[in-house]
Amino acid sequence: xAVDSMRVSGGMSGKSSKWSTLPGFRESWxxxxxxxxxxxxxxxxxxxxxxxxxxxxxxxxxxxxPIQGRGxxxxxxxxxxxxxxxxxxxxxxxxxxxPKSWEKGLSYYAVFLHAGIIMLGSQYLLRDMLKLxxxxxxxxxxxxxxxxxxxxxxxxLFKLDDSLAGVLSAGFxxxxxxxxxxxxxxxxxxxxxxxxxxxxxxSFGIVxxxxxxxxARIFEISEYAFGVVSxxxxxxxxxxxxxxxxxxxxxxxxxxxxxxxxxxxxxxxxLFIYVLTMTKDVIASEKISFFQTVKxxxxxxxxxxxxxxxxxxxxxxxxxxxxxxxxxxxWFFSLSFVGLGLQTNLAEVRKAGVKGLLxxxxxxxxxxxxxxxxxxxxxxxxxxx
Amino acid sequence: xxxxxxxEEQFEEEKAEIKAQTDAQMLRAKxxxxxxxxxxLGTVFILWLLQTIGLx
Numbered sequence: 001x002a003v004d005s006m007r008v009s010g011g012m013s014g015k016s017s018k019w020s021t022l023p024g025f026r027e028s029w030x031x032x033x034x035x036x037x038x039x040x041x042x043x044x045x046x047x048x049x050x051x052x053x054x055x056x057x058x059x060x061x062x063x064x065x066p067i068q069g070r071g072x073x074x075x076x077x078x079x080x081x082x083x084x085x086x087x088x089x090x091x092x093x094x095x096x097x098x099p100k101s102w103e104k105g106l107s108y109y110a111v112f113l114h115a116g117i118i119m120l121g122s123q124y125l126l127r128d129m130l131k132l133x134x135x136x137x138x139x140x141x142x143x144x145x146x147x148x149x150x151x152x153x154x155x156x157l158f159k160l161d162d163s164l165a166g167v168l169s170a171g172f173x174x175x176x177x178x179x180x181x182x183x184x185x186x187x188x189x190x191x192x193x194x195x196x197x198x199x200x201x202x203s204f205g206i207v208x209x210x211x212x213x214x215x216a217r218i219f220e221i222s223e224y225a226f227g228v229v230s231x232x233x234x235x236x237x238x239x240x241x242x243x244x245x246x247x248x249x250x251x252x253x254x255x256x257x258x259x260x261x262x263x264x265x266x267x268x269x270x271l272f273i274y275v276l277t278m279t280k281d282v283i284a285s286e287k288i289s290f291f292q293t294v295k296x297x298x299x300x301x302x303x304x305x306x307x308x309x310x311x312x313x314x315x316x317x318x319x320x321x322x323x324x325x326x327x328x329x330x331w332f333f334s335l336s337f338v339g340l341g342l343q344t345n346l347a348e349v350r351k352a353g354v355k356g357l358l359x360x361x362x363x364x365x366x367x368x369x370x371x372x373x374x375x376x377x378x379x380x381x382x383x384x385x
Numbered sequence: 386x387x388x389x390x391x392x393e394e395q396f397e398e399e400k401a402e403i404k405a406q407t408d409a410q411m412l413r414a415k416x417x418x419x420x421x422x423x424x425x426l427g428t429v430f431i432l433w434l435l436q437t438i439g440l441x
Contacts, residue, residue, distance in 0.1 A: 021409065022416050110414070114421035115428075122429065178414060185407040188400060194407070300415065304422035308429055317429075321436040328428050 023104035031105015035112075038092070039331070039338045042084045046327045053084050078213065082245040082252075085334050086209075089341015098342055109339025113238055114301040116332035120256045121308030122317060122325040132258065135383045136228055139374060140261050143232045143367065144269055147173035151363050152276040158359050163189040164197065166277040168356060171201035172364050174269045175262045176236025182297040183270040186288065187277050199348050200360035205239030206344065207361075208368060213247045215372070223247060225375050225384050227254025231262065233371030235364060238340050241333060252333075263302055267294040 040047070043054035057079050061071025073079040079087075092098065098106070148169050155165030166187025171180035177198055184194050212234065216226050226247045234240045237259055244255030271293055275283060311317065317325070378384040 018412060018416060021412055107413075108417070108420075110417045111420045111424065114418055115425040118421060118425035119429065181407060181410045181414065184410075185404050188403060189407075190399070190403060296411070299418060301418040301421050304418075304425055307426065311429075317433055318436050321432045324432045324436075325429060328432070332425075 023107065027101075028105040028108060030099070031102035032108055034102050034105065035109065035335050035339045035342065038088060038342075039085060039334045042088050042334065042338065043081050044331050044334055045081055046330075053088060054079070054081065057084070078246060080246065081330070081334055082242050082337055085337035086242060086341040089338045090344050090346075091341075093342050093344060094346050102342070106339050106342050109336050109343060112332045112339060113241070113336035114304075116329050116336060117237070117241070117256055117260070118301055118304035118308055119325055119329035119332060120253060121305045121310075122312050122322055123253050123329070124257055124309055124312065126313045128257070133383075135378060136258065137261060139228070139378070140232055140258060141265065143371060144173050144262060144265050145272060147363065147367050148269060148273050148276060150366065151359070152273075154359050154363050155277075158355060160356060160359055161193070162277045162279075163187050164193045164356055165359075166273050167193055167197035168200060168360050168363075169273050169277065170270060171197050172204070172235045172360060172367065173273070174235075174266055175240070175259060176201050176205060176238075178237065178263070178299060179266050179269060182266055183273055186270055186274040186293075195348075196356055197360075200357050201235050202239075202344070203357075204360055204364045205234055205236040208234040208364070209239045209243040209246065212243050212368070212372075216247060219372075219376060221376065221379060222385055223249075223251035224254050225379055226251040227256075228258055228384060229371050229375045230255040231258035232375070233368035237263065238336060242337055242340075245333065260302060260305060263299050266299060267297045270297055 040049055041052055043049070043052040054074075057073040058071070061073050061075070064072055067076060070076050077083075151169035151172060152165060154160075155162075155168070160168075167180050167184050167189045170183035170187075171177065173179075180194065180197055180201060183189075189197070212230065213226075216229065221229070227244050227250070230240050230244045230247070230251065231254070234243050240259045241252055241256045245252030267290075271288070271290060274288065312322070375384060
């Protein structure tokens with residue numbers, strides 16, 4: 001207890017340090033170790049481990065009679081390392097339960113996710129950025145601001161509280177939880193409203209992750225196009241990348257790359273939502289500065305991504321090193337998906353109530369549907385491969 | 386003595402509380418980002434170094 005209070009106040013010197021607010025190693029190691037061990041047993045690609053869930057599924061597919069000449073789990077249901085890591089995490093959390101000692105360590109899953117996104121920079125060159133083209137960027141920007149506008153309209157239609165409308169709008173229009181937390185103080189959201197909006201955004205993201213890849217397979221869209229659909233239509237970065245990798249490796253990489261654009265838009269999007277949801281009197285009394293917002297809300301790991309991407313564009317990394325970076329990137333993503341699964345409490349979603357969830361799910365579904373339609377039209381007219 | 390808090394005071398108090406909570410969440414997100422940058426750039430550097438000196 002005394003140690004804890006010292007840690008919060010910044011130690012005996014009384015000098016407060018930002019780092020002292022992080023859970024310490026002694027409290028976090030069980031959760032971090034659990035993530036690593038579970039990921040190892042799920043399958044970390046390229047790491048020879050004799051007993052994994054992936055190998056077990058391959059064995060079951062081998063034993064069961066094939067369906068149309070293909071195995072049930074790996075070929076038809078596409079149980080790759082992303083699905084396995086997430087599913088095992090969710091099953092452990094919701095069926096078996098997670099010990100309290102793991103909780104603080106599990107909160108570090110975002111570190112693995114962001115480290116993976118930074119390392120994604122090593123898989124891209126300048127020509128990939130140019131290949132994205134202005135059309136993809138324009139579509140993404142229109143979807144971010146258009147979704148915010150649509151959510152403001154839906155919230156008024158359902159007579160939702162302005163603050164809740166603001167955080168829901170931030171979560172669904174940009175990259176989920178990060179954008180939502182960044183916007184919350186501007187739209188004066190209460191803690192329970194933030195929790196509620198996170199539950200709505202994350203649960204919708206999980207639904208997207210499950211339904212989007214099979215739907216896209218019906219239309220036989222390319223991995224590249226799927227990556228763009230995922231980064232445009234799915235809320236929450238973790239689920240954008242997970243749904244991409246569920247469709248294919250290239251789709252996952254493209255989704256992560258395009259999603260960076262949405263992350264960069266957080267400050268501008270937060271200001272836009274603030275103007276949309278707050279009354280004129282509130283806006284006039286607060287005088288929020290654009291540059292201050294950018295400084296406070298800009299997610300700094302994007303800088304790490306730009307550094308790695310820049311170094312790769314300058315061909316500083318030899319080919320084998322890039323290959324090794326790809327493997328480590330997958331490991332970081334696997335760890336983050338296990339952590340995300342272990343943090344997904346389905347009971348929390350059930351507790352969240354109906355009205356806000358309804359607005360979130362209607363708005364999110366319309367956005368996802370439109371994203372799919374727009375990308376299919378762009379493919380048809382040759383704007384996207 | 387019972388003093389009823391005016392609506393405005395209550396609102397200000399609530400606003401300060403929300404700001405403190407979201408500030409804490411933002412700080413945690415920023416620290417996570419710093420760790421992620423160190424972890425990722427460190428990994429990239431080690432892999433590059435091992436490759437350059439021919440150990441990998």
